[in-house]
Amino acid sequence: MKDMKPAGRMWHLYKTGGFTSALTSMFDVQSAQQMAFIRSIMKEQRKNSLYDIPLHSVELVVFDLETTGFSPYNGDEIIAFGAVSVNGSQIAESQTFYSLVHPKRSIPDEIEKLTGITNEMVAEAPDLLHALRGFLEFVQRKVLVAHGSGHDKHFLNSALWKTSRVSLSHRLLDTMMIAKWLNPRLKAYDLDTLLDLYGVEVTKRHHALEDALMTARLWSKLMLEVQARDIQTLGDLYTQLSYH
Structure with missing residues (x-):
């Protein structure tokens, strides 16, 4: 039986x-x-080889997450996705994605103050599975870009495993790592420092979509310097970053 x-x-x-x-x-x-x-x-995504794509035409999605804390493996959850499409260094500011996420737990007071996202705001938001699908429908097979990507990658991997038992297979670039290569003597590489250094206007910090848009503008500035150093393809950029 x-x-x-x-x-x-x-x-x-x-x-x-x-x-x-x-x-x-x-x-x-x-x-x-x-x-x-x-x-x-x-x-x-695992089938794609993107290394030969020219940087001036590579399709990207710059994204940012807001979360309840710093550790997805100790109960912290995503509470917002924000993303914007970029082609090479050209930002498609009309092509954006934003979604709150119901975390199925209380948002700590300090996170409410930092992000402006309250428990009331997420009460009717999509759950993680549905918000994650919306994000991935927006991303498709494009290369992902984030600032200080370790945090976001951990949360994305946790969300993918929790909902679908898979791991992130997209290529990921980090504007912090690119800035460290281009500006090795800076004392700090946080987003605020780099936005100021490259003259990117600060709109609203700790809002997933606004942070993604500001990171995309930073990416565009960084790409001018990268291409001035004769880095022409995505593979060239990955190779250069591997030395740093």
């Missing part, structure tokens, strides 16, 4: 009908579709 417990039923359906069929049996149909989409994006 077959094991009809949830885990046994899912394993049987996985063997006979594949991952999507198994998911659909365990979750509502809409959630299963979201998870299958996320997994397909990550699978397709």
Whole structure:
């Protein structure tokens, strides 16, 4: 007699009908579709070789996250996604993505004060699975760019694993690392310092979309210096950054 417990039923359906069929049996149909989409994006991204793409035409998404804290592995959650499309160094400011996220936990007071995002604001927001799908639909197969990307990468990987059991497979560039290469003698490389150094107007800090837009403007300034050093392709840039 077959094991009809949830885990046994899912394993049987996985063997006979594949991952999507198994998911659909365990979750509502809409959630299963979201998870299958996320997994397909990550699978397709692993096939792409982007190293020969010229920097002046590479398709990018500059993004930023707001979170309840600093550790996704100790219960902290994403509370906002912000992103903007960039082609080479040209910012498509009309092509943006922004979504609050219901974190299924209370937002600490200090995070409310820092970000302006309150528990009331996220009460009706999409859950992580649906917000993450919206973000990935916006990103598609483009290269990701963030400032101080370690924080954002940890949270994205945690979200992908939590919702869909996959890891981030997109190429990721960090404006902080590029700035360190271009300006090795600076004492600090935080976003505020670099926005001031490169003359980028500060609009609203600690808002995911505004931070993404400011980081995109910083990226554009950095690219002028990068290309002046005869770095012409994405592969050239990765190679140069690997030395630093």
